[in-house]
Amino acid sequence: MGSDEDMMVGPAARWAAGEREPEQSPRRADDRRYEPRPDWQRMVRSDWHDLRVVRTRLAAGADPDGDPQDRADGGPPPLHRAAEEGAAEVVAELAGRVSDLEAVDGEGHTALWAAVCADSPDAAAAMLAVGADPWRPVVGERSAGWLGLRNKCADVFAGLPGAVLPTADETARQQEADWLIGLFTGEYPEGLAAAFVAGLTEDEALRRVGLDPAACSPLTEADRAAWDALEHEAGDVTGVSAVPGGCVLMHAYNYWLRTEEALIPLSAGTTAYGLYFNPKGGVFGTLARDGAVVLHEEIGLDPDEDSPADHWLFRFYDRGPEHLHDASCLAYACWTAGLSPTSAEQVLGPPRRWATPPGTR
Incomplete structure (x- = not known):
């Protein structure tokens, strides 16, 4: 018999290992995609790239900070999902409306951190443009800026005041x-x-x-x-x-x-x-x-x-x-x-x- 870790089963274990949760909702017809809804339910990955979808939801009363019950259940706020999965223009739209740019998800991560982990320099730049803190500690002493200087977001953070570039040995x-x-x-x-x-x-x-x-x-x-x-x-x-x-x-x-x-x-x-x-x-x-x-x-x-x-x-x-x-x-x-x-x-x-x-x- 294997150990408990070897017996992990189900999609939760796969997602914990880093795989993305599959989209559950099929692609909707355009008239359904832009249906006014006062929430963020049934948003699939492509919707976070569509500014019209997001603005339609916001105009219908969707809370830019996220549905309270979803937040209570540990779900990611809309800005976090946009930062990880969406277009920079959607990130900018939500970032300009949220009550707290430094709000964290159930893992304690900020939306800027989510953008950096998604290798999205455009999303990270959109967050910084509205005042997100690049040097706020997120995981221990590691900030989104610290992490961004070590991946594809490096150019976004390298010229900011307070940036400490990796050493030559770290880079090698x-x-x-x-x-x-x-x-x-x-x-x-x-x-x-x-x-x-x-x-x-x-x-x-x-x-x-x-x-x-x-x-x-x-x-x-x-x-x-x-x-x-x-x-x-x-x-x-x-x-x-x-x-x-x-x-x-x-x-x-x-x-x-x-x-x-x-x-x-x-x-x-x-x-x-x-x-x-x-x-x-x-x-x-x-x-x-x-x-x-x-x-x-x-x-x-x-x-x-x-x-x-x-x-x-x-x-x-x-x-x-x-x-x-x-x-x-x-x-x-x-x-x-x-x-x-x-x-x-x-x-x-x-x-x-x-x-x-x-x-x-």
């Missing part, structure tokens, strides 16, 4: 992290389990988890096609690929590679990081060093005041249009183990070798 680390994220952008590793191990050859890693390297042959082209087709049947098939700095072992739909049973022997005298993309929701990691597990964590969630600094470095806060969540988790695992892959395939497969014939149980 961020560039390296972003390169790794870019390596995996566009990949969808649902169900993947992988162990990232520093300093070991493929043969040594296989021996440490009880597999015979002699029985682990390089994949042929037919084998590669078979690996792609394994899907749910791959739980007992272990793939392995050498990666600059060590190697990666991989399973599909079997989280064993992030358990202590696998990571303790793999990490003897080195570092290993086990990662599992639970198809029921959530991404879970385990860090082991020198034969001992030192950390269990769920990754890809919005960082908080106590989160490791690398959760910020790998942009777990990002809610931008590029959907970096899965790529950030994979890049973080490589970084934490000290590996430097040169292709996504080295981590996601097909692997260079596999340990048991496909389909055996």
Whole structure:
């Protein structure tokens, strides 16, 4: 049996891991879209890009600060939704009407913070133009300006009074992290389990988890096609690929590679990081060093005041249009183990070798 974190189910767990809640309302005909309503119900993502829709709601009596019951239930105020999902002109319209530009949502985040997390410099600029505070602490001592100086909003904040630019070392680390994220952008590793191990050859890693390297042959082209087709049947098939700095072992739909049973022997005298993309929701990691597990964590969630600094470095806060969540988790695992892959395939497969014939149980 897996741990409680491995058993997370349902859409709430997926959204907690960084996926966006799907739109529930179908596209309405134009006459319905512009129907006067004194609330913000049934607003879909595209509506936050349509100034006419928003002005029609406001004219009908919709509260720019949000529906009181929605606020009481922890829902995001309209300005926060516009800042994350909408057009700058909609942000400007609402920002000029709200009673408090620094109002927070159920997570304690301001609308300016939401704009920065969405990689929206235009929305951030619209908020600043009406007086939003760029240096107000939002998460611990981190402000929207601090965060914006480290993503695509940097030009919006760099010239403001009080701006403290990242150091050369911080910039270099961020560039390296972003390169790794870019390596995996566009990949969808649902169900993947992988162990990232520093300093070991493929043969040594296989021996440490009880597999015979002699029985682990390089994949042929037919084998590669078979690996792609394994899907749910791959739980007992272990793939392995050498990666600059060590190697990666991989399973599909079997989280064993992030358990202590696998990571303790793999990490003897080195570092290993086990990662599992639970198809029921959530991404879970385990860090082991020198034969001992030192950390269990769920990754890809919005960082908080106590989160490791690398959760910020790998942009777990990002809610931008590029959907970096899965790529950030994979890049973080490589970084934490000290590996430097040169292709996504080295981590996601097909692997260079596999340990048991496909389909055996």
